[in-house]
Amino acid sequence: MSLPSIRSRRLPILLLLGLDTLVFVAVFNLSGWLRGIVGPERWIIEPLLVPLLFTITTLYLIDGYRTRTEMMSADYTSQHCLACLMAMLATLLVTFVAFPANYPLQGSRSVIAITFLVISGLTLTYRRSLHRWLHLDRGDRxxxxxxxxxxxxxxxxxxxxxxxxxxxxxxxxxxxxxxxxxxxxxxxxxxxxxxxxxxxxxxxxxxxxxxxxxxxxxxxxxxxxxxxxxxxxxxxxxxxxxxxxxxRKIPLYRINHIWLFQEGFEMARSPIFGRMKRLFDVIAATTGLIIASPVLLAAALAIKLQDGSAVLFRQSRVGLHRQSFKIIKLRSMTDKPVLSGDNRYTQNDDPRITRIGGFLRKTRLDEVPQLWNVLKGDMSLIGPRAEWDELVKDYDETIPCYHFRHLVKPGITGWAQINYPYGANIDDTLRKLEYDLYYIRHFSFVMDAAIVLRTIHIMLFGKGK
Incomplete structure (x- = not known):
């Protein structure tokens, strides 16, 4: 009987972890030797634990150790390079801010940069080779x-x-x-x-x-x-x-009124998770508003110069426990869009989207003012999309258990937003709900970190709505 071998399950993960460790240590020490920082008689190993940990963590967050990830795609390639860049920035920040002046890596900034540049290509190359090998094995399964x-x-x-x-x-x-x-x-x-x-x-x-x-x-x-x-x-x-x-989604056929009583749902059940998430939201929103203020001012000026209309867009949305609040965004559409029938959904080529608005939506800069909603407590940084209350009324009538998504605060970004394109009809809403319910059930701070990293990727490469 032909059964799946262990290589299709845990062995590839262990192989990748081992290769990443060996390649990182080898590339750093070889680069250091060429730069005259590391001698051939004594390799630097222990100080590399910090950058290696950052590298493994960021690659894990983009599913770099998941054998079902489509590693041949251009989308994964850009995510992989971004993950290595984030690991390098984290390494430099920790090395020169948190560690003492005599820390071995403090004289190796150029070596650190060269190392991450090289390993971003090497780690991607052997991941693709492993991906091909596994798919040859699985191709007839x-x-x-x-x-x-x-x-x-x-x-x-x-x-x-x-x-x-x-x-x-x-x-x-x-x-x-x-x-x-x-x-x-x-x-x-x-x-x-x-x-x-x-x-x-x-x-x-x-x-x-x-x-x-x-x-x-x-x-x-x-x-x-x-x-x-x-x-x-x-x-x-x-x-x-x-x-x-x-x-990584929940089939809607399984949803009923006792589904919530299964395991998981830590964010909805445990107050400690809610308090920790709120602390992170306040810190992130405050920092984000300060950093983004020059960009927001430039965007506001561009919107005003374009047609002289309002800079901000406000709309009633449904949040935690079905409580309504006013969401704040940069205006990306004409000031008075038609809000009836199919026009309630924004289409990709919607004529109501302004020229400046198209750029703002593509880069998701129109979402940045929602950090104020996060600071106020109406929203979280990460969670299901906050929907317009008029649409929610329809969804509650037509989609069983749609209100389950209101067990948590809505977010600026979320699991559904990064896995499914902008919802333009009721079918899209159903598909996104599958991802929202998966997030609500399987919430973890690791999952939140993965969503943040993939959201940054979307903003940089213009794959937002």
């Missing part, structure tokens, strides 16, 4: 979905939208035994008995098994075979867990 025929078809459609349609094999098991053999024109939708036979014989190489949670009774022989495969190394998921592990 399938994801087996077991459920009724309707669920199988729906799962195939969702996977197609995520670029995985060709990997899916559906094992059909009806809630009631069929009165006649199942007929499928699609060779990737089969009865579960034949699929399991192919897995045991090695004809079907399997990356994962996904189980549709349903009311049907699973036959004992099927349960035993799945248990055997699980203990032999085949990752097995419920549908909800598969969504969370592969796509």
């Amino acid at each position: 399938s994801v087996l979905f077991i459920g009724n025929s309707a669920a199988c078809k729906e799962f195939r459609e969702v996977c197609a939208s995520n670029g995985m349609a060709e990997k899916i094999v559906c094992a059909v098991m009806e809630e009631q035994a069929p009165t006649k053999p199942i007929e499928h024109s699609d060779s990737l939708m089969r009865d579960y008995a034949s699929v399991l036979t192919d897995i045991r014989s090695g004809k079907l190489r399997t990356e994962a098994i996904v189980l549709k949670e349903s009311a049907f009774h699973m036959p004992l022989d099927l349960a035993n075979q799945l248990t055997e495969l699980y203990f032999r190394g085949v990752p097995t998921y419920t549908l909800e867990l598969f969504y969370e592990s592969y796509w």
Whole structure:
């Protein structure tokens, strides 16, 4: 039987950690030797723990150790370079501010810069090589979905939208035994008995098994075979867990009024998390407003010179526990947009967006005044998008459990904002809600740090709304 090897799971992570450590130490000492700072008889190792920690942390925040990350893309390449740059800046800041004057790295600013420049290219190169190798190994592996025929078809459609349609094999098991053999024109939708036979014989190489949670009774022989495969190394998921592990979102079909009583939701349940997040928000908002004040003044002047209208845009939005507040943004659209029907959503080529506004929206500079909302306590730096109260009324009526997103403060940026483009219709709202609910359930300060880093990337490379 052909089962997933360990290299498809933990080994690549350990390999990358080991390579990153060895490459960083080697590149720094080689650069130091060429610059006459490090002697060939004694390498610098212990002082490199700080910059190495920063490097590993920033790469972790952009999923640089996650084997499912698309490392061949231009988007990941720019994120990778940005992560290395952030690690270098953090190293320089800590080295020359927090450490004493005799700290070994204080005479090595040029070596630090050269090291990070070189490792940004090297670490990206062997990550791409590992990515190719893993995908060659996984290329002929399938994801087996077991459920009724309707669920199988729906799962195939969702996977197609995520670029995985060709990997899916559906094992059909009806809630009631069929009165006649199942007929499928699609060779990737089969009865579960034949699929399991192919897995045991090695004809079907399997990356994962996904189980549709349903009311049907699973036959004992099927349960035993799945248990055997699980203990032999085949990752097995419920549908909800598969969504969370592969796509980092929550399938809306799973949401009901008792969903909140599951594990997680630390931000909503634990006061200590709320207080720590609030402290971070106040510090970040104060610092951000001070640093951004020259940019805000320049943007305000440009908006005023453009058409003489108001610089700031204010609108009623829904926040924590459905409380309304006035959000503040730089005006990026005409002063009196039409707010009815489809015009309630801003489109990519919306004629109401001004010339200056297009730049502000692309770089997300129009969002910066919301730091004042963060300082006041209406918002957090990170959280679900604060929606217009008129839209929220419609969403509450049409989307079950939409109000769950109001368990936390809305944010300037968030998990949905960095993973899904601007919502321009009700379908987009549903897709973004899947990401919002994932954030609410799995909140952590590490996740917040990852969102901040990816938001900076979006601002620098102009991929905002």
